[in-house]
Structures are given as structure tokens and as C-alpha cells.
Amino acid sequence: MNAAADKPLAFSVDGTGEEIVLSGFTAVVAGYTGRDLAAVQHHIDELAAIGVAPPPEIPMFYPMPPELFDTSGRHTGSEHLTSGEVEPVYIRHAGRYFLGIGSDHTDRDLETQDVAASKRACPKPVSRTVIAVDDLAALSLDECVARCWVDGDRYQEGTLSGLRTPKEIVDLFLERTGLGDDDFVCLGGTLPLLDGKFRAGTRWRVRLDLPGGRFLEHEYTMEKG
Template structure:
């Protein structure tokens, strides 16, 4: 979903401006390459009350107004947390890759996954990697994604654990809406200690061999009622 006037101002690694007005914000879930492990994770979540997805991968289309490159992010409660994800952007016939955080309300997630994702802003780096008119043949398995929570390592690993984001895009587009300007969050890897933690300062980094890293930091605060 999109609202008129939703525009994100980004730049390439060499400083060229990129203004994106997406008509779709899509957050993909359960994109692990090991589908047996994905099924096991779904069963673990079901055991604590998290609903099973309708499909694997799952796709949650959200309002594009949730996108932000701001450093200060307001959330609605104390039980929210981020996840580092590769983000593919398509705008004006070109593709860009960056890093984002699928910040989610974990309390709400037990009842409604889409609502839990829609309850929080979706921060992303304001620096993107220009992939040209077609998604480039990136060394996907060698790309590293890292997340720190309050300066402690929270997630770290290569994207070999995930389906390539171009494959995720193709799966989503097979359901319709192909070719539209969009921002696609491509999924995340397991947490290092196996459980969600809540904090304030989140730092995300995506490292591609031979290219400048994309990274950003944001701080959360609970919105006053």
C-alpha cells in the first residue's frame, strides 16, 4: 500500500541522489534457504502462539509511510525489536541494494504477524548500492549482514543462509504487481542467542566484497500516549 507523496531520499555510495517513491513496501518472511529449518522455526513459533504463515516465503505488504531513514524511531511499546535484512529497491527502472531493519512489535506478533510488522517503522540506510537496470550478479553467499543491539552483537552471518533476494522478488511478482516501484525486505538470519532482546540502540551493516558497506544506526523510544 502507498500514500501519495511517500518519497525516500537516498544516495549512492559515490554521493549521487536517489529519490524513491515506492508504490509497494513488501516484507518477506521465512526466506531461509534450509526449508527444513524454516519449518522447524515455524513450529517453534506456533508453540508460543505465533500464527503460521499462509505461504513460504511469506509476504507482508505494508504502508510505505513506515519507511524511514531517520535516526530516532518511535515505537508503541517496550517489547519491540529489530532484525537486519537486505533490502532491494526498484525505482525508475533501476535496482538498488541496501540494509534495513524489520522492526517488529513482538507482543502483537503472537496474535497477528502482519499487524506486528505494521505497528513499527521500517528503518533503512540512506546509502544504496546501484545495481543498474537488472539486479546484478552479486556474490550473494559472501555478503555479510550484522546487527548490534546496545553495542552488543545480536546477529551476524552471510546471506548464504537466505534465498537470494532476486528469487524472493520473483516469487512475490509471480503473485502479481510486477514491475512496480517497490522496497522489498528480503528476510533475516537467526539471532545469535536464539531469543529476542529488547533495547534502544540498533546498528545494522551490510558488507559486499569489493563495494562500500551500507550501514546505519537508529535509536527507539516508546511513543507517549
């Protein structure tokens, strides 16, 4: 599951002037990360009704080519229906943890055939700016508000209180993969769409508002290939 990145991934640490650079890191997308297992199962059943195979375990961790993770804000997609999802990003570098914001952009046409392939088919836009996390166990996103817009229209909005905690996600990921102390980047799950329908678009914006007025934000474009 551990794969070397072809290009380094650089982040700016908010409020410090520090830059961290990851290379040779493991990249993963966490799925089915809801805290309410009954609700997660209901969602799995809904997806099964439209042809999406149920996951072999909950939550799922989908390994990604590290080069898909990109802070540039400019991307090219396929002719298929693709759409993004706002997600917290958990980063470990040299034993330290950081929080970012990103989008699990996914090929929705391919998703009914192979969920992992549908995620690997699209770039994973992530914020250039991250926040240092002194104690992962103390990091709570329950009061954080996540939002996503597509072409200026609100697409997602809500708190992240329905997701498993960052420490729980990271601990499960490390337990299953045996990664050890290596660097990683992990998209940590999302919240429902406001209207329940996937939507294509060119201009995407994701934002995470934290208590106390701090926030993380990223904008990107997705052009047809």
C-alpha cells in the same frame, strides 16, 4: 497491495553522487525466506509452539504502509517489547535495482497474535545510502556478512548464504502481486539471533559487509512512545 506513500523516500547512490526519490511505491517485508525449506519449517514449528500462527505460504510477503520506511534514524515505538532485525533491502526505482540495508523492527508482544500487524506496528529503518545493482540475477549475498548490535552488544552476525537469492525473492514477489513495473522497497529476510532471544533496546546498528571492502550501514534509535 500497491499503496501510495504519503512522503517521498530518498536514497543516495553510493559512489555516484546520484540521489533517487521514490514516491507512490509499494512497500513489503518478506518473511520465511530461508533457502533450506526443512529449516524454515522447523522455525515455523517452533513459533507455533509459542502461539504464532503458521504462514499460509512460504515465503510470505507482508504489505506495509510505505510511510513506515524511513532513513531518519530517529523513531518512536510502543510500550510493548519491540526489537529489530538486520535485513538486505531490495529497491526498484524507474526500472533500476538497488541494494540497501535495514531493520525489520517488530512488536514481539503483538507477533503471537498477528504477524502482519506486529510488523506494521513499527517503523522500518533503512539506510540512506544504497548500492546500484546492474544485474539482479548476478547479485549474490552468499559471501556478505550481516551484523546487528543493540545498545552496543552484538545481537546478530553471519553470512546471508542461508537466504533465497535476491532475484528469487524479487521474482516471487512480482509473480504473486502482479506489480508490473512500479517502484518498490522490500526487506528481504534475516538470520538467527546469536542467543535466540528477542531483546529490547534504544540504540540499534545494522551493517552489511560486501566482498571487496564495500559496506552498507545504518544506525537508529527507538524511544518508548
